[in-house]
Amino acid sequence: MGSHRNALVAVVRQELAEARGTARAVLAAAESARSEALRRKQLIRDAYSTCLAQLAEAREAAREDILRRTRTEAGSLTRNVESLAALYASGAAGTAWRYWTPTEPDRVTRPGLLRIGTIGYDPGDGERRLPALVPLLDHAHVNLAGDREAADGVISGLLLRALGTTRPGDVRLTVYDPEQLGGTLAAFAPLGHAGLLSFIGPGGLGPMLDDLVEQICRVNETVLAGEYASLAELIAATPGPRPEPWRIIVLLADAELSPGQRAQLDRVARTGVACGVHLVVRGLDLAPHPTVERIEVEGETATCDSIGDLTVRLDTAPPPERIAGFCRATAERLRQGPPPARFADLEPEKLWLESSAHGLSAPIGDSTDGSLIAVPLGDDPPHALIGGPSGSGKTNLIYAWIGSLAARYGPAELAFYLLDFKEGVSFARFAPGPRDPSWLPQVRLAGINVNGDREFGLALLRHLGEELRTRAQAAKRHEASKLAELRAEDPNGHWPRIVAVIDEFQVLLAGRDALAEEAVALLEDLARRGRSQGIHLVLASQDVSGIEALWGRSGLIGQFTLRIALPKARRILADTNLAAAVIPRFHAVVNADSGAAGANHIVRLPDAGDRQNWRTLQRKLWHRRPDNCVPPRLFDGDAVPRLPQAYRPTGRVAHSGDGGIGSSPGAVLGERIDVAARPARLRLGRMPGRNLAVLGTRTDEACDVLAAAALSLAAQGPARFSVVCLEPGAERSAARLVAELPQADWYGRADLDQFFDVLAPDGIPHYVLGYALDAAGASFRDRWRALLTDGPEQRIHVLGWWRSVPRLRDDLGGPGARLDTIGAWVALDVQGPELSPLSPQPGGPVWYPRARRALFFDRSVHRHPEVIIPYEVNSDHT
Ligand SMILES: Nc1ncnc2c1ncn2[C@@H]1O[C@H](COP(=O)(O)OP(=O)(O)OP(=O)(O)O)[C@@H](O)[C@H]1O
Numbered sequence: 017m018g019s020h021r022n023a024l025v026a027v028v029r030q031e032l033a034e035a036r037g038t039a040r041a042v043l044a045a046a047e048s049a050r051s052e053a054l055r056r057k058q059l060i061r062d063a064y065s066t067c068l069a070q071l072a073e074a075r076e077a078a079r080e081d082i083l084r085r086t087r088t089e090a091g092s093l094t095r096n097v098e099s100l101a102a103l104y105a106s107g108a109a110g111t112a113w114r115y116w117t118p119t120e121p122d123r124v125t126r127p128g129l130l131r132i133g134t135i136g137y138d139p140g141d142g143e144r145r146l147p148a149l150v151p152l153l154d155h156a157h158v159n160l161a162g163d164r165e166a167a168d169g170v171i172s173g174l175l176l177r178a179l180g181t182t183r184p185g186d187v188r189l190t191v192y193d194p195e196q197l198g199g200t201l202a203a204f205a206p207l208g209h210a211g212l213l214s215f216i217g218p219g220g221l222g223p224m225l226d227d228l229v230e231q232i233c234r235v236n237e238t239v240l241a242g243e244y245a246s247l248a249e250l251i252a253a254t255p256g257p258r259p260e261p262w263r264i265i266v267l268l269a270d271a272e273l274s275p276g277q278r279a280q281l282d283r284v285a286r287t288g289v290a291c292g293v294h295l296v297v298r299g300l301d302l303a304p305h306p307t308v309e310r311i312e313v314e315g316e317t318a319t320c321d322s323i324g325d326l327t328v329r330l331d332t333a334p335p336p337e338r339i340a341g342f343c344r345a346t347a348e349r350l351r352q353g354p355p356p357a358r359f360a361d362l363e364p365e366k367l368w369l370e371s372s373a374h375g376l377s378a379p380i381g382d383s384t385d386g387s388l389i390a391v392p393l394g395d396d397p398p399h400a401l402i403g404g405p406s407g408s409g410k411t412n413l414i415y416a417w418i419g420s421l422a423a424r425y426g427p428a429e430l431a432f433y434l435l436d437f438k439e440g441v442s443f444a445r446f447a448p449g450p451r452d453p454s455w456l457p458q459v460r461l462a463g464i465n466v467n468g469d470r471e472f473g474l475a476l477l478r479h480l481g482e483e484l485r486t487r488a489q490a491a492k493r494h495e496a497s498k499l500a501e502l503r504a505e506d507p508n509g510h511w512p513r514i515v516a517v518i519d520e521f522q523v524l525l526a527g528r529d530a531l532a533e534e535a536v537a538l539l540e541d542l543a544r545r546g547r548s549q550g551i552h553l554v555l556a557s558q559d560v561s562g563i564e565a566l567w568g569r570s571g572l573i574g575q576f577t578l579r580i581a582l583p584k585a586r587r588i589l590a591d592t593n594l595a596a597a598v599i600p601r602f603h604a605v606v607n608a609d610s611g612a613a614g615a616n617h618i619v620r621l622p623d624a625g626d627r628q629n630w631r632t633l634q635r636k637l638w639h640r641r642p643d644n645c646v647p648p649r650l651f652d653g654d655a656v657p658r659l660p661q662a663y664r665p666t667g668r669v670a671h672s673g674d675g676g677i678g679s680s681p682g683a684v685l686g687e688r689i690d691v692a693a694r695p696a697r698l699r700l701g702r703m704p705g706r707n708l709a710v711l712g713t714r715t716d717e718a719c720d721v722l723a724a725a726a727l728s729l730a731a732q733g734p735a736r737f738s739v740v741c742l743e744p745g746a747e748r749s750a751a752r753l754v755a756e757l758p759q760a761d762w763y764g765r766a767d768l769d770q771f772f773d774v775l776a777p778d779g780i781p782h783y784v785l786g787y788a789l790d791a792a793g794a795s796f797r798d799r800w801r802a803l804l805t806d807g808p809e810q811r812i813h814v815l816g817w818w819r820s821v822p823r824l825r826d827d828l829g830g831p832g833a834r835l836d837t838i839g840a841w842v843a844l845d846v847q848g849p850e851l852s853p854l855s856p857q858p859g860g861p862v863w864y865p866r867a868r869r870a871l872f873f874d875r876s877v878h879r880h881p882e883v884i885i886p887y888e889v890n891s892d893h894t
Pocket of ligand 1: 409412413558623
């Protein structure tokens with residue numbers, strides 16, 4: 017039993033041991049699972065916190081990014097809003113009262129918004145304030161409610177800004193203030209003196225509303241006339257002064273209206289804005305309408321329809337003394353009338369859009385109501401006469417007219433020829449100069465300092481005469497009777513209208529000489545036939561005698577149907593027309609009916625003389641010039657032309673094609689006074705008499721004539737030169753000539769025998785340049801005479817300088833001597849009658865010597881001598 021028990025105990029023990037072992041193993045497994053779970057828990061915790069940190073970081077970065085973007089966007093939105101605010105409420109519409117001054121709008125600016133206070137906002141870098149703007153003129157009525165005193169301050173500010181951003185007279189105020197009888201807006205009272213303000217008494221509201229309704233009906237019927245929806249639209253389509261002022265009706269009424277008044281008020285509120293009638297109402301509610309802007313005022317703040325929920329911090333009311341000062345100044349300006357147009361106002365909206373086919377039309381200024389006055393030129397009136405005493409503004413008027421025309425008509429439509437016989441350079445600005453390389457593209461020719469050179473005026477008229485002939489021939493070919501037809505028939509031709517302006521034209525007609533006669537004949541022809549060929553003359557004069565010279569020629573004056581008279585001009589208008597005597601400074605009478613009373617337009621002229629304003633326009637036009645546009649020819653009577661390089665031995669002379677240079681080379685003597693600035697040439701062919709005498713005592717000019725002749729001959733091919741210099745004062749110049757000529761021998765007084773001894777024809781042209789040949793003495797006379805007589809046929813030509821005509825005559829055989837060996841001469845300071853032995857005209861030519869001008873006569877080509885300008889060959893004596 018005992019052993020059984022023992023065995024059982026052993027078994028139990030065994031089982032217990034096994035169970036214990038198993039339990040231990042299970043425990044160990046559970047322990048390890050637990051620690052694994054703990055580890056994983058820790059891992060998850062770690063991952064979680066990393067994740068949290070990352071999320072926080074990402075969130076922070078995103079927040080930063082959003083903030084940054086918000087700031088940038090807010091910044092740029094702010095800038096946009098600020099610039100929009102500045103754009104819509106510029107100048108007096110938006111400036112704080114501290115800096116406020118009125119700003120006059122230009123002709124194209126339309127009313128914008130008006131500031132009543134500011135709106136605060138924070139773009140992220142601290143509080144900023146934007147102007148709070150509300151609409152009024154052309155846009156809305158304003159209906160204020162709330163705090164009465166503050167609302168009145170807003171009204172004062174709005175009115176001052178509206179008045180300060182419009183032209184005096186463009187806004188009229190009516191104030192209904194039954195409580196204070198006008199006292200609320202008393203500071204505006206000075207406007208009443210100019211008829212711009214009226215206060216309505218307590219009983220006047222009904223009639224005033226009736227009157228407004230009538231006004232609106234009238235504007236709709238007669239001004240807008242069904243063509244435009246509003247005055248704003250009409251003005252945008254037809255720029256110019258307002259046909260109707262804005263009317264602002266201020267109603268400061270706290271009482272109820274009668275049903276009739278209410279109905280009228282509602283009508284005005286609905287229809288007024290389109291007709292320029294605006295209500296500014298405090299104390300009454302206007303019926304809601306898109307054109308009604310409501311402002312709720314509460315102490316120093318307000319809210320209004322156009323600004324939404326944002327709170328406006330209201331500006332303080334403008335100081336009454338400032339309002340009164342402004343209103344006084346406005347009334348005074350109105351009394352004086354609107355300011356005259358500025359030069360820039362003459363410019364069209366777009367440059368060079370006009371066609372000149374049927375004529376030209378351009379404003380030169382405005383009338384007293386501010387509308388621009390255009391001056392026509394074309395078939396009728398074809399030509400213009402401008403008159404006014406010195407200093408009355410003729411030059412200024414011409415500038416204004418030229419500028420206005422040049423801005424409208426491009427170079428294909430218009431060409432100017434401008435000549436000023438006054439001393440001065442008024443037309444020089446149209447040509448390139450040392451300080452300004454620009455030129456007016458339509459100007460073909462500008463003549464300045466022409467007062468001594470009537471010949472240049474004649475040259476211009478001849479040139480225009482040629483143009484007239486060319487146009488008449490073309491018109492005949494195309495069977496056209498006027499320019500518009502010629503241009504239609506010949507669309508590829510270049511037929512701009514020509515406007516020739518001659519200031520102080522009477523200089524041209526002064527004197528009873530051949531020049532004046534020819535000038536008058538040419539003027540008559542141009543005036544008569546230029547009309548249909550698009551050539552228009554504009555003659556200006558300060559001198560009544562000049563105009564009277566025209567009056568004597570009824571055929572001529574009759575063509576000048578456009579008259580422009582400046583203050584105190586005499587005889588420009590008809591005798592019974594006294595307008596010029598009464599117009600003020602800087603005004604003109606424009607009359608397109610030959611000055612007849614009743615056809616006057618009084619024009620206020622802008623200041624067109626200001627260089628900077630002019631340059632601004634000219635540069636704009638210059639930059640638009642077509643590629644083939646060449647600068648104008650500038651003739652300056654005070655400038656001495658230099659011998660062109662082409663006429664020096666190093667240059668190459670262009671063959672003129674008339675006569676062959678080889679057989680008949682042309683000696684260039686000086687510049688002709690003509691439009692093309694051509695050289696005056698003397699042909700030296702193998703003919704008797706082909707010699708030249710330069711006559712007079714002006715050494716420099718005589719030397720220049722001889723040098724120009726010799727150099728230009730040397731430039732034309734093989735030639736020999738002998739320089740005979742008998743005057744010490746000319747030696748320097750003669751020596752320079754010898755140095756520049758390719759082949760020349762020099763002879764002084766002591767070498768005269770030798771000169772004649774070696775003289776032998778060899779077929780090559782041989783030119784003898786003689787300086788002061790009258791100094792050679794009696795002993796050489798025969799030999800000189802023989803050379804002058806026989807030389808040319810052997811191709812030896814004398815180009816000699818004699819210091820007087822009698823000395824030349826002595827050298828040629830005394831008083832009865834024949835002078836036909838001198839085929840050509842150039843006279844410097846020799847009076848006309850002294851030239852009679854050499855001249856075809858009995859008594860000699862009409863010639864009064866003047867500096868740097870010479871009279872040139874070539875028997876084989878001239879009927880009359882012509883005036884030339886001796887070239888400057890070397891610059892050491894000028
Ligand atoms: N519309 C104007 N507005 C302002 N200034 C003007 C106006 N017209 C002329 N002037 C000025 O008046 C002065 C004389 O004008 P301008 O030279 O045009 O007169 P003018 O009749 O041509 O005189 P003159 O015949 O003596 O040359 C100039 O200083 C010019 O700037």
